[in-house]
Amino acid sequence: MKTMYIALFGASLLALASAPAVATDLEVTHWWTSGGEAAAVAEFAKAFNATGNKWVDGAIAGGGGTARPVMIGRITGGDPMAATQFNHGRQAEELVQAGLMKDLTAVAEKEGWRKIVFPPSLLDNCTLNGKLYCAPVNIHSWQWLWLSNKAFADAGISVPKNWDEFVAAAPALEKAGKIPLALGNQPWQASGAFNVLMVALAGKDLFMKVYKDKDKAVAAGPEIGKVFKAADDARKMAAKSTVQDWNQATNLVITGEAGGQIMGDWAQGEFQVAKQVAGKDYTCLPGLGVNDIISTDGDAFYFPVLKDAAKSKAQDELAALMLSPKVQVAFNLKKGSLPIRGDIDLAAANDCMKKGLAILAKGNTIPGTDALITPDTSKQIEDLSVEFFKDMKITPADAQKRFAEIIAKAQ
Numbered sequence: 001m002k003t004m005y006i007a008l009f010g011a012s013l014l015a016l017a018s019a020p021a022v023a024t025d026l027e028v029t030h031w032w033t034s035g036g037e038a039a040a041v042a043e044f045a046k047a048f049n050a051t052g053n054k055w056v057d058g059a060i061a062g063g064g065g066t067a068r069p070v071m072i073g074r075i076t077g078g079d080p081m082a083a084t085q086f087n088h089g090r091q092a093e094e095l096v097q098a099g100l101m102k103d104l105t106a107v108a109e110k111e112g113w114r115k116i117v118f119p120p121s122l123l124d125n126c127t128l129n130g131k132l133y134c135a136p137v138n139i140h141s142w143q144w145l146w147l148s149n150k151a152f153a154d155a156g157i158s159v160p161k162n163w164d165e166f167v168a169a170a171p172a173l174e175k176a177g178k179i180p181l182a183l184g185n186q187p188w189q190a191s192g193a194f195n196v197l198m199v200a201l202a203g204k205d206l207f208m209k210v211y212k213d214k215d216k217a218v219a220a221g222p223e224i225g226k227v228f229k230a231a232d233d234a235r236k237m238a239a240k241s242t243v244q245d246w247n248q249a250t251n252l253v254i255t256g257e258a259g260g261q262i263m264g265d266w267a268q269g270e271f272q273v274a275k276q277v278a279g280k281d282y283t284c285l286p287g288l289g290v291n292d293i294i295s296t297d298g299d300a301f302y303f304p305v306l307k308d309a310a311k312s313k314a315q316d317e318l319a320a321l322m323l324s325p326k327v328q329v330a331f332n333l334k335k336g337s338l339p340i341r342g343d344i345d346l347a348a349a350n351d352c353m354k355k356g357l358a359i360l361a362k363g364n365t366i367p368g369t370d371a372l373i374t375p376d377t378s379k380q381i382e383d384l385s386v387e388f389f390k391d392m393k394i395t396p397a398d399a400q401k402r403f404a405e406i407i408a409k410a411q
Contacts (some may be wrong), residue, residue, distance in 0.1 A: 036269020080304035089370030118342035138337035141294030150256030162289030268336025297368030
């Protein structure tokens with residue numbers, strides 16, 4: 001009996017030693033609410049809960065445009081969550097400058113983030129005045145055209161290989177009762193599609209002259225004029241698309257009701273939930289089949305400054321965990337995004353993810369617009385894009401003129 005008590009006592013000590021000193025609840029806010037997104041974020045929650053701490057999910061429906069003001073309002077209003085999603089770039093810049101976000105430099109140095117994160121620009125986008133304030137968790141690229149193989153088969157035509165072939169296929173799709181281009185009514189979808197057209201049709205150099213150099217002459221020039229002409233084609237092809245959310249538009253492609261969708265690689269999560277196979281049920285064209293370039297957009301987690309020492313320590317643990325090899329694989333395979341580590345095995349990646357990895361390995365990348373322009377400028381372009389896509393009376397030339405004026409005043 002005495003031996004049993006000793007064994008039980010020893011086992012208890014071992015359990016205590018392997019558990020966190022203080023199990024802590026952390027509320028984490030994000031806007032991942034679609035089927036694929038929910039499956040992905042569950043991998044973070046599962047990994048954090050396995051440490052003995054607890055992930056308190058604070059999902060906010062409606063996408064980033066709806067969620068960000070809520071998140072910012074809570075942080076500035078004195079009711080911060082423990083961690084929150086933003087896109088890495090300039091979205092949280094003012095919060096960092098106000099001293100409301102936790103400095104993660106020590107965590108990054110301990111975990112060796114500078115040695116493992118690729119491309120390095122992901123950490124640069126998290127850095128201000130030499131200190132690092134966010135944990136990048138993925139690379140999401142916008143530059144994809146997703147095509148329904150079923151829709152084109154129903155229309156009796158071949159699946160397009162590039163944007164021009166897709167535009168040319170629109171009449172046949174419409175004749176077959178299909179929506180050529182699926183586009184939701186969330187404002188960011190229109191501006192995102194426009195920027196994808198710019199990279200694909202005008203190229204990387206002109207894209208950077210517009211968004212990095214804020215070159216009004218280029219923005220008003222003939223090459224960007226061609227982009228607005230393509231956007232005109234896109235809005236005509238999307239005229240009968242009446243859904244609201246991006247994943248509803250993706251579902252139109254999944255079900256074969258629409259021919260295609262311009263959307264970031266997060267759409268892969270929805271195809272995966274629907275058990276569709278890349279290359280068989282759907283086709284993906286990076287760079288719209290014109291320019292194999294992807295942007296290094298993505299998601300990152302920021303950690304508001306908290307007074308509670310236990311929660312602060314748990315924040316560090318969560319930040320490190322999100323970049324750990326096992327969690328990076330599990331999360332990104334569900335999310336459809338590329339991992340931010342260059343040292344992990346993604347043999348299980350599907351054909352579309354492998355295309356993205358190959359482009360990334362070649363360095364055919366551009367920074368996301370969130371890293372190049374302020375949220376205010378982004379909102380102005382978003383508003384213009386929405387108006388242009390909805391109002392056919394606005395000519396491409398008029399829209400381009402207004403766009404060039406926005407770029408001229410951009411910061």
